[in-house]
Amino acid sequence: MGKRRISAGPGPLGLLSGGMSITLPPLTLVLGGAASGKSHYAEHLVAATARPMVYIATAQAFDGEMEAKIARHQDRRGAGWRTIEAPGDVSPALADADHNEVVLFDCATMWLSNQLFAQPDPDHPDLSPAEAALFSALTSCAAPVVVVSNEVGAGIVPENRLARQFRQAQGELNQRLAARSDLVVGVMAGLPFALKGSLPEVPQCR
DSSP states (O other): OOOOEEOOOOOGGGOBGGGOOOOOOSEEEEEEOTTSSHHHHHHHHHHTTTSOEEEEEOOOOOSHHHHHHHHHHHHHHOSSEEEEEOSSOOHHHHHHOOTTSEEEEEOHHHHHHHHHHTOSSTTSOOOHHHHHHHHHHHHHOSSOEEEEEEOOSSSOOOSSHHHHHHHHHHHHHHHHHHHHOSEEEEEETTEEEEEESOOOOOOOBO
């Protein structure tokens, strides 16, 4: 599937108080449950670098509810982001990032869901090629990357087989992302906490 770029000028998340900025490692994972505030925190983390910002969007608007969710995220981010829509293969988008930029990949959960639905045999999915390509692209990306992902293993065991496959695949993907990340941040009720590395002192965004 092709990618579409949306360019914009400075926005509210790109304006930092006091001219302060932070430095992020090559790979950061921000992990949390649904509506935990993980994407909002990740956006502020990326903006705090004071670099040109790239947003890799993996969600697809299949219905009105998802359209509304995407619109809310766009409104919250404001302008100042170069957006690349990549619901399938994110490798070209990651390769396109410049070393002076910073990338927000939101999110690994939607990316994984898209990969599962694209499987020719949904009863016996083989995600190895897609995940190998993903990690190769993350490793070779010239810009620091912040990946947002869902923690889906804290609830009850799903009755649906496909849902159980997804939960298992998501947990395994999160483990591999965390192992390769120098900074892993959990977010619960809008509050970030360090799972690996130290939380950056993020300047307040106006």
